[in-house]
Amino acid sequence: MTAGTRLPRPAARRPRALRRFGRNRLSLLGAGLVALVLALALFGPLLAPYPAHVAGGIDTAARFQPPSAAHPFGTNELGQDVLSLTLAGARVSVLAGFSVVLIGGTTGTLIGGIAGFLGGWIDEILMRLTDLMLIVPNLILAMTVAAVLGPGFQNMVLALALGWWPGYARLLRGEVLAARERPHVTAARAMGASQARVLVRHILPNCVSPVIVKMSLDMGFAILMVAGLGFIGIGVRPPVPEWGTMLATARAYMPDMWWVAMAPGLAIFVAVFGFNLLGDGLRDSLDPRGGR
Amino acid sequence: MPPLMPPLLEIRDLHLTMATRDGPAQVLTGVALRIARGEIWGLVGESGCGKTLTGLSVPRLVPCPPAHYPAGEVRLDGEDLMALSERRMRALRGRRIGMILQDPATSLNPTMRIGDQLADVALAAARHDPALLGPGPARTAARALAATMLDRVGIASARQRLSAWPHEFSGGMRQRVLIAMALIGAPDLLIADEPTSALDVPVQAQILALMQGMAADRGLGMILITHSMGVVARACSHVAVMYAGSIVETGPVVEVLDRPAHPYTRALMAAVPGRHTPRGTLRALPGTVPDLLAAPPGCRFAPRCPRATPACRAARPPLRPLGAGHAVACAHPDAPAHG
Amino acid sequence: MADPPLLELRGVSRLYRPRRSLLARGPEVVALDGVSLRIAQDESLGVVGESGAGKSTLTRIILRLERPDAGQILYRGADVARFGPGALRAFRARVQIVFQDPQAALNPRMTAEEIVTEPMLVHRDTVGLDRRGRRARVAELIETVGLRPDHLRRFPHELSGGQRQRIGIARALAAGPELLLLDEPTSALDVSAQAQVLNLLIDLQDRLGLGYLFISHDLAVVRYLCDRIALIRQGRLVEEGPAAQIFDAPRTACARRLIDAAPDLGAPLRSAGRTTGTD
Numbered sequence: 001m002t003a004g005t006r007l008p009r010p011a012a013r014r015p016r017a018l019r020r021f022g023r024n025r026l027s028l029l030g031a032g033l034v035a036l037v038l039a040l041a042l043f044g045p046l047l048a049p050y051p052a053h054v055a056g057g058i059d060t061a062a063r064f065q066p067p068s069a070a071h072p073f074g075t076n077e078l079g080q081d082v083l084s085l086t087l088a089g090a091r092v093s094v095l096a097g098f099s100v101v102l103i104g105g106t107t108g109t110l111i112g113g114i115a116g117f118l119g120g121w122i123d124e125i126l127m128r129l130t131d132l133m134l135i136v137p138n139l140i141l142a143m144t145v146a147a148v149l150g151p152g153f154q155n156m157v158l159a160l161a162l163g164w165w166p167g168y169a170r171l172l173r174g175e176v177l178a179a180r181e182r183p184h185v186t187a188a189r190a191m192g193a194s195q196a197r198v199l200v201r202h203i204l205p206n207c208v209s210p211v212i213v214k215m216s217l218d219m220g221f222a223i224l225m226v227a228g229l230g231f232i233g234i235g236v237r238p239p240v241p242e243w244g245t246m247l248a249t250a251r252a253y254m255p256d257m258w259w260v261a262m263a264p265g266l267a268i269f270v271a272v273f274g275f276n277l278l279g280d281g282l283r284d285s286l287d288p289r290g291g292r
Numbered sequence: 293m294p295p296l297m298p299p300l301l302e303i304r305d306l307h308l309t310m311a312t313r314d315g316p317a318q319v320l321t322g323v324a325l326r327i328a329r330g331e332i333w334g335l336v337g338e339s340g341c342g343k344t345l346t347g348l349s350v351p352r353l354v355p356c357p358p359a360h361y362p363a364g365e366v367r368l369d370g371e372d373l374m375a376l377s378e379r380r381m382r383a384l385r386g387r388r389i390g391m392i393l394q395d396p397a398t399s400l401n402p403t404m405r406i407g408d409q410l411a412d413v414a415l416a417a418a419r420h421d422p423a424l425l426g427p428g429p430a431r432t433a434a435r436a437l438a439a440t441m442l443d444r445v446g447i448a449s450a451r452q453r454l455s456a457w458p459h460e461f462s463g464g465m466r467q468r469v470l471i472a473m474a475l476i477g478a479p480d481l482l483i484a485d486e487p488t489s490a491l492d493v494p495v496q497a498q499i500l501a502l503m504q505g506m507a508a509d510r511g512l513g514m515i516l517i518t519h520s521m522g523v524v525a526r527a528c529s530h531v532a533v534m535y536a537g538s539i540v541e542t543g544p545v546v547e548v549l550d551r552p553a554h555p556y557t558r559a560l561m562a563a564v565p566g567r568h569t570p571r572g573t574l575r576a577l578p579g580t581v582p583d584l585l586a587a588p589p590g591c592r593f594a595p596r597c598p599r600a601t602p603a604c605r606a607a608r609p610p611l612r613p614l615g616a617g618h619a620v621a622c623a624h625p626d627a628p629a630h631g
Numbered sequence: 632m633a634d635p636p637l638l639e640l641r642g643v644s645r646l647y648r649p650r651r652s653l654l655a656r657g658p659e660v661v662a663l664d665g666v667s668l669r670i671a672q673d674e675s676l677g678v679v680g681e682s683g684a685g686k687s688t689l690t691r692i693i694l695r696l697e698r699p700d701a702g703q704i705l706y707r708g709a710d711v712a713r714f715g716p717g718a719l720r721a722f723r724a725r726v727q728i729v730f731q732d733p734q735a736a737l738n739p740r741m742t743a744e745e746i747v748t749e750p751m752l753v754h755r756d757t758v759g760l761d762r763r764g765r766r767a768r769v770a771e772l773i774e775t776v777g778l779r780p781d782h783l784r785r786f787p788h789e790l791s792g793g794q795r796q797r798i799g800i801a802r803a804l805a806a807g808p809e810l811l812l813l814d815e816p817t818s819a820l821d822v823s824a825q826a827q828v829l830n831l832l833i834d835l836q837d838r839l840g841l842g843y844l845f846i847s848h849d850l851a852v853v854r855y856l857c858d859r860i861a862l863i864r865q866g867r868l869v870e871e872g873p874a875a876q877i878f879d880a881p882r883t884a885c886a887r888r889l890i891d892a893a894p895d896l897g898a899p900l901r902s903a904g905r906t907t908g909t910d
Contacts, residue, residue, distance in 0.1 A: 183736040192723030205740045492681045492848040494892040519821035563826035565855035576826035
């Protein structure tokens with residue numbers, strides 16, 4: 001065609017979003033922190049220098065040792081190595097946060113997607129239900145449910161997820177409603193495409209990125225909520241190590257035995273911070289038209 | 293014969309570099325324009341030629357960074373705008389330089405009544421020029437001025453329309469409101485970026501006629517940014533044809549459209565279907581505007597030019613006068629015969 | 632008896648009653664009022680009118696994305712409203728649409744290749760091509776609309792406005808249509824891209840013998856492309872006839888107004904009141 005005129009940009013397929021993501025240092029830092037936290041969740045218990053303490057063993061002779069070479073983050077009121085407990089605690093905290101977001105996100109996405117695509121009275125019913133759920137504060141709902149069902153990992157996840165889906169339902173319904181009216185969706189319908197094809201190929205792919213971003217941002221928040229439930233004592237029960245529970249116990253010995261709180265506090269901070277940076281980075285890079 | 297008074301607007305050798313993620317793009321490379329009061333200049337070219345950025349550079353509305361001006365001057369009545377503080381510049385915007393943006397649908401605030409939007413602009417302008425408003429309380433005077441302006445741009449029963457919402461107006465009426473808004477501060481220079489592209493053809497003609505009338509009545513200098521030679525022929529007194537960041541042909545509309553010298557000008561003119569263009573005979577310029585990150589050396593139009601020679605690709609031709617205010621930047625122009 | 636026309640509209644009307652609130656509906660708005668039109672095979676009919684004249688409603692009704700309140704749409708003599716699911720799908724393969732804003736009309740998450748392939752997937756049964764056949768057809772289509780094979784790997788936002796509209800046209804051609812509904816296909820493009828697309832459309836019609844329903848507000852563009860012109864104003868057909876007749880002997884004020892407004896570089900430029908060079 002036109003020799004000499006350079007076209008806007010050499011074609012590159014999928015990795016484009018990835019490259020854009022890679023250009024932002026903060027997103028990379030976020031991804032690094034998240035990778036670290038996930039690695040801890042997988043291998044944390046194996047890395048713990050005192051596996052016996054993780055299993056619930058105590059060493060009353062070594063109570064409240066300040067940080068040293070043997071115990072980089074000191075020991076707690078039972079003489080357990082704080083580093084070991086924190087490493088092992090990653091599994092519960094991250095797994096719980098992940099489950100909450102996954103269950104809540106999937107449920108909400110499904111409900112919102114159905115409501116937005118089908119419309120009519122189904123939409124009315126589902127959205128009024130969503131509004132109802134949104135009225136109840138998350139933490140209080142979770143506390144009530146956990147109190148009724150009793151403490152424990154599964155109950156805690158269930159309690160949190162129950163309060164988690166309405167946000168996703170609202171988000172996705174709005175996205176679907178907007179996408180449904182776009183000309184390219186009309187184009188697909190005019191082409192003779194089936195309902196399922198229109199939804200799966202043309203509407204949903206243009207709605208998922210805000211969901212992914214919200215999930216990533218919510219991960220940090222969910223970990224915080226899990227820790228919060230642990231902190232007020234209706235989460236996972238000791239001796240299973242969990243960051244929130246560890247913080248709650250350590251609080252009694254603040255400020256003198258500050259190191260007991262430091263490792264779990266730092267872990268929560270890193271996880272929340274990492275997931276937030278990752279979420280922001282994803283938001284910027286997932287928009288196919290995004291600049292920068 | 294140098295004029296005694298400086299022109300209303302003078303742009304000299306304006307360069308603009310835009311930082312992109314793939315490196316700096318030379319978006320403007322030596323734009324020069326002289327606009328006197330009462331003249332309507334059509335700034336014409338394809339998308340991506342730098343028309344809009346030239347227009348936005350005058351009131352300094354291009355965000356820096358990513359933009360950067362390595363060289364050039366923009367003078368309004370002799371005063372260098374590039375050297376002004378942001379505060380002084382803000383005082384000029386809306387007051388001495390009016391802007392009309394392309395999309396009348398999104399340029400009005402949907403949550404404010406038309407009259408309030410107009411009055412706000414009038415009040416802001418009156419802060420720098422109290423004589424703008426008549427006597428009496430400022431708010432009342434501003435609303436009265438708003439009604440006068442709506443009337444002037446041809447909106448019937450203007451006083452009642454002050455309390456209308458933007459969504460109650462059609463596209464053409466919204467564009468009239470925007471023109472009223474741009475003119476309410478009694479500017480000396482009006483910059484309109486594709487003011488009619490979003491409108492129906494018959495409404496386009498009305499709006500262009502309105503703008504012509506305003507320029508004549510108020511001795512306004514005007515820059516009309518467009519991609520259509522049809523709009524230029526209908527509304528402008530002068531034209532500057534832009535290609536890939538610089539002006540390739542300029543002069544009075546009658547001169548340039550009657551005797552286009554640059555192949556690009558000819559191509560733009562040949563692309564507009566007229567009333568008697570036989571089916572299939574429209575000559576479309578092939579290709580697209582070059583990537584400004586790696587613009588060809590020499591004449592940037594050379595890759596699409598039917599007359600390009602190796603010399604064209606080696607050095608960029610300067611703008612050379614052809615007489616009667618007509619100038620062209622081409623090594624092989626269609627030499628127009630001038631009496 | 633002569634063959635029925637490719638597409639025929641008989642007295643088509645469409646009313647809207649916009650919702651004011653949950654319960655109350657506002658007054659009726661007439662989008663189309665008894666419009667009758669015919670398009671023969673390989674003929675191009677231009678429908679011209681201002682925005683709000685009901686032009687876009689027309690395309691939606693023809694494609695049965697909306698139902699008319701009165702009147703009939705006949706495709707080769709068959710009533711479109713009575714098509715069952717199978718016949719409707721076949722009809723939608725035969726009648727395709729090209730939209731005004733190519734940026735919005737292409738799915739931003741699909742590559743040009745996926746976009747052009749999709750109609751062949753949707754109409755797999757009638758098009759009857761396997762994977763390799765589809766690839767070959769896409770390559771052929773992309774050349775037909777004047778693009779290069781490497782454009783196929785790009786996403787819509789990586790193409791220029793004119794290139795995007797070419798992809799939109801290639802998509803419309805993919806299922807092998809007989810009639811294209813062109814809904815202001817060039818009004819979002821700049822002049823040189825518009826000229827390229829107009830020439831492409833003429834070329835396609837000459838080669839493929841397509842029928843066009845070309846909707847626009849620019850009479851000069853319609854004149855360039857169409858054999859016959861229909862003027863619509865406030866949902867009503869105002870004037871219809873051969874393009875040359877409408878231009879040379881307009882019968883209505885509406886037609887005259889549209890003709891006067893159309894840009895024309897051929898007209899004498901030295902009009903009164905225009906300032907010539909001042910220096």
